[in-house]
Amino acid sequence: MLLNASGCLDALTAPDVARSLDAFVTKTVTPEAREGNAPVRIAETDVGMLNSIGLANPGIDRFLSRMLPQLAKLGIPIWVSVGGFAADEYAELCSRLDDEADVAAIELNVSCPNVESPAQTAAQIVATARLATRKPLWAKLSPAVPDIAEVACAARNAGADGLSLVNTIRGLKLDDRTLEPALGPGAGGLSGPALKPIALAAVHACYRATELPIVGMGGVSTGRDVLDFVAAGALHVALGTVLFADPDAPTRIRGELATELEGRDLRDLGEAHALAHGSLLAASAT
């Protein structure tokens, strides 16, 4: 399944792009409305882009009353990304979404690099949210930890149904002329090609450690990138920064992926799943 990464597409301003995906993931919704961070909010680097949007969103009330009914009309599954500043805020958001038939899944954004982190660990947030909803819960993790597989195992043990890997990683760019930070808030989240090897390593490690379903993301811009993530253990793949440069990316990437599979005598993407673990699994069996 091909999705968008949270915060990388507005399905209501670009419904055709959303419909070219298999599911739409919303921008992170918080309990209260948030304006987001002060401009400048984006900057390009040699190998990716930095953003510091700061979870701009209308808040859960307006999301439920105004946006969700419109999103439901798109005709594709809607995943709602939620974020907060304490575990009970995540639980409140999950509880509000629990009865919404139009919500296919909830992604817990426990890893935004542009806002203050909650005091609780990812696992504590998952455990608290788990009590508040029966919806599938996907934990979106940061790669900026010593051992992401350990975090993933803790999230699984706390009740996560799946993992979204990975969020952006904090980076800084300085303005050419002033040598001051290019982004208003200073540092921002690095996405794009630079993130791909980091994300791929995270997917690979977390698949081996948890065998949970994984949405892989980070620098995906071609069919080959999708194949890499699936081979590393991802069940689904999400597109992020590539959507900014190319709103036609979902269709293009599907075409490239078909060619990749054909060239490798793979019947479908399922046959490629976790192929990167083949030799490792064989080695561990002997």
Place this chain on the structure above:
Amino acid sequence: MRRERRSVVGNEKVGPYTLLRVDRGGLEPGIPGQFFMLETPGHLLPRPMSLCLAPAGELGFLIDPIGPGTRALCTLEPGDTLVILGPLGNGFRLDVERPLLVGGGIGVAPLPYLSEALGRPPAVLGFRSDWHAEAAALVPGAQTCVEPTLVTELIPKELDVLACGPAPMLEAVRRIAPDAQLAWEAPMACGYGACYGCAVEIGGELKRLCVEGPVLHAA
């Protein structure tokens, strides 16, 4: 919005700026003040450019080589291709009785096409040097000034102002002509509302300039 790979058909220097002309293909020129995202050689993200000229079968963009991306765009030569997305955003409202075009620096970019659409109304343009002011030739009948004279000193009362330029100029224009239509700019990654990168404060709220603008009307 439409996205097509188009060919460069012309690259001309206009003072420090470059007028990049591409064949139009199936792309609509849109309303003056709307913009396009131009694929930028060697860069991850496209760059937003308002349409400067729309001669038959072509689209013309006036580019200020201010950073690595815009410098790369200025090196494109006839025969090179680039992917173009657009037209995007909201342009100028053309139902004005006594239009006056006001431009500052590279903010002159959308005014030639706007001048055509409005039947060559009066225009006042400000530049930082005589070299920059060579771009005034693109706007028929424009009155030009060079720093230290500011373009805002040339704005007569009682006209319907349509302006594009740096933010301090637009703020000054708004003080003189509160009902002016102002075309703003901000860094953009996508141009179609996806990235939330181009947020600016509008009426006390942060809004996406690509979707709500780039031309903003008086509240």
